[in-house]
Amino acid sequence: MKIKTYIAIMCASLLVAGCSLDFDETNGDTKETAYSYYDNLEKLVAYVYGFLPTDLDRNNGAMMESATDNSIYSWEQNTIYDIGNNVWSPIKTIDTGWDYFDAIRSANSFLENFDIEVLNKFEYNDDYEEIMAKATLFPYEVRFLRAFYIFELAKRYGNIPLLLRTYEPEEINFVEPSSFDAVVDFIVTECDQIIADNGLPVDHRDYRGDTGRATKGAVLALKSRALLYAASRLHNPSGDPAKWEKAAKAAAAVIAMNKYSLPKVGSDPLYMGDNNLFNSPQLIFERRDGARTSTFEARNEPMGYEGSKGGNTPTQNLVDAFEMKNGTPFDWDNAEHVRNMYVDELGNPTRDPRLYLNVLYNGATWLKQRVETNVGGLHTGMEGATKTGYYLRKHMNAQVSLNPVSPLGKEHHFPLFRYAEILLNYAEAMYHWVGEDTKPTDYPYSAREALNLVRDCADMKHVEETGNAFLEKLRNERRIELAFEDHRFWDIRRWKTGEVVKNIYGVRITGTDTNFTYSKVLVRQNQWDDKMYLFPFPQEELYMNENLVQNPDW
Template sequence: MKKIYVLLTCAGFLAAGCNKSLLDTTPHDRYTEETFWQTPEAANAGLVGCYSVLRNAGVYGGKTSNNATALWEETLTPNAYNQTDALSFNTIARGTQMSSTGGIVTGRYSDCYSGIGRCNTFLAKVDEVTALDDATRRKMKGEAYFLRGLYYFMLQNYYGAVPLILDPPDKTAQAKLPRTPREEVVAQVLVDLDSAANILPVKFTGADLGRATKGAAMALKARVLLYEASPLLNPANDVAKWKAAADAAKAVMNLAGSGYGIYKDYRALFLQENENNLEVIFDVQYVFPKQGSSFDLICSQYNTNAPLLDLAKTYYTTKGLPITDPASGYDPANPYKDRDPRLNATFTYPGDTYKGAVINATRFAITGYGMKKFSLYDKEAPPKDKSDLKDGQSDINFIVLRFADILMMYAEAQNEVSGPDATIFAALNRIRDRVGMPHFNEAVDKNALREEIRHERRVEFAGEGLYYSDIRRWKTAETVMNATIQNYAGKNLETRTFDKNRDYWWPIPLGERDVNPNLEQNTGY
């Protein structure tokens, strides 16, 4: 009987084997590459995945309670200090980074490629979603092109030449790729941004706010071209490159239907209740508690994003003159009185009122200053429902591109093309008008105006993470970063160094070269 039972059992299995459906090994508890790209919802999820990398620590960061990459970028400059060396930002500021340095050096490289891989996969697979209408598919491709361009722009801006990969991730085919010349990477970035601009709508509304638009692609193109025209990458001062940058910025200024302009209140521009206003061209979206940022926490602390005395001294008086000018009206005994309003709108200082209390020298003990841009905190005591945010998170968006930057890009590039002209001063004075500062002196030559524009960029965008790229592209980092940084009272904190033969580029991370020896290292590492 036992033998018969075994035979019958075997026969049953053989009969079942004739059922082809039982040979289907596709899992039903998770998606695979073959089953995912089937519905419009899946396509949208794939695109959201391309966006989500923007919040990673290596890109703009901020989605965890101890991570504020976008704000810490400022600490790589004379503007601010990262005393704890979070994500190795202070290691870079001191000029002691190596290929084995972790934190941002490793994270930026890997996270940007993570975003690129997702964009490449999306672009390769979205056509398989037959239920997606052509107009929607086209628009979504435009967003992916923009994001891929942004990730590659960031990579080449910090590391120089990097492998250019336009296909979905494939370890076999891509593991040993060498670095592509930086100029070829930039050329592809411009192709992607032009493709995006030709596809995307001028603006999104409703639930689609925050997605890349035609204006975002055009604005990022202007930034790319401005960097390419600057001294670091344009040592021969090819005026044609400056003209291309000026024309690209002007195209954004003239973009029909965009509605771009200067928001009325400089401090309020960075508050949550005014997000997606007319000045914002592209930002990284945060929504608490689903995907909040740590910006409020970082700004309330005193040691990871602390403004420095050099930044405070940079702001002019309300007469439009530097504090070193005897005619400025600067009072050393009352140093924050009658200064450019952007100082108080950007950071706190001893004697200022912050979160309902007067600031003393120990409130922000490292430098005496505390950053408040991209924080909801200001003079008023926080409401009880926001005084102790869960896990230190908030949901203020981080602005990547705004219209004031376009005006500044145009002014800088056009000055290099033609020298001072009426269009330059018109653009610059729109920015000054918002904060009630005097207009620019028009009786200046090209060289003097260049220095004024660079000063204005530093003040207007302080705390926004742009100054590090500015001092590198201007090739002034070797001067301003070889200095001793000081707190509000002039006490020395540390001495920084910058090797002009090495530090304009970050090292290719050691771990990347361990798995791919074809990646040549940057000079000096």
């Protein structure tokens, strides 16, 4: 049985469990048994994999994008609104990120108890060479996952306890936090060591069966992301160029693998919402979910479709970020832009093609039915209907059926690292280090060249701006390319641009098919407080550990 299968059933096979930082327990098997058989070892590793995040099933359906200016959730009872309403707090947290300490504890337990030599007793088994080859990778996979989870905590809380071993109950509540920079230094060192040891392959031998397992590319991608965050304004207020240089070099290492490529967006399985995501040539690492479900579609299909709930609805803020097809920014003061908001009079697309892969707009087709978000349209005017005039397209699987007579579910996988992010990481780091057009020796591209490689995949005009205008283009490219992939929420924080989330706009569409009128309307006003750049530590953790220091102003 493959790792991916164990991930899907991990909750039924835990050998390491628990929900807090202060102890480790087993389900009754002895530690000796747990670490003496390959199948048990594989389950233990799968359990650590099982903490990998997906934004498709978080916050009771609300994606983190719906706490940004890219989307709002149709149902205001959802806790995602606590962020925009500024009513979250140390005693009313909105995220389960603290649970990553459980994953870290399980990883530490595995690393302390794993001994590959115990498998030598199976040397006469037919599959001995295969299981030994895979088991050799286990500690490196777990070290990578531990580093990944440590970063997930650090990007939320900043300074965190860096727990690299298991702790006894009497000592865990005295651990002291490490600085964000120290945490990133550990992640980088760990990634470097895994690479130096040649600990993980470029590809796993059983490509399809082992899809979802960590690779060399995933390790380098984590290093790239961690160093990008460390170089950004939130953690680098002085703009130290040395930090940007490190981030650029880390992204360049992924590029230098010559493993990944960017297909045209219309042919990239990553955009299509089906379960072939892992066939995308730019996919580096993903959270696999082998369960065949229709929950995501039920939560996000337009109201009026059978079994649908509206869900995460893109905003006009996001739609405006998609340029016209010729590369000019969309302009509400341009009558032609507004008249041809999505298509021209002949039905030809008028915008960046990525708009149509992210957003269902008035007049779009979904499941052979025309989407109507105009006033009086089929998919408006009911509880849960879009307030913005749009519904979500990205990640939606058109093969799913919500018909109760003949329901059909599909697998839903979530990209965690992909090549477009790496190129955008690289472009941003290069810009802040040496500007938009300089390409130092041994670096593959200038910032401009890397940015335009991403735009080439959408057949969009190359960026010609310079200085701050170039940076704005770069940030906008990241916004639209990585929309609904759990980046925007964190990018706003590391850039310290929180004010952008305040005013959320939609579109009011009146008239008929032959003569629609579009008006930009304010649909929501969020609150913003600079303390939100970091999450609050849960109050109960502060009570238990006086060495933890609450983040500013919480």
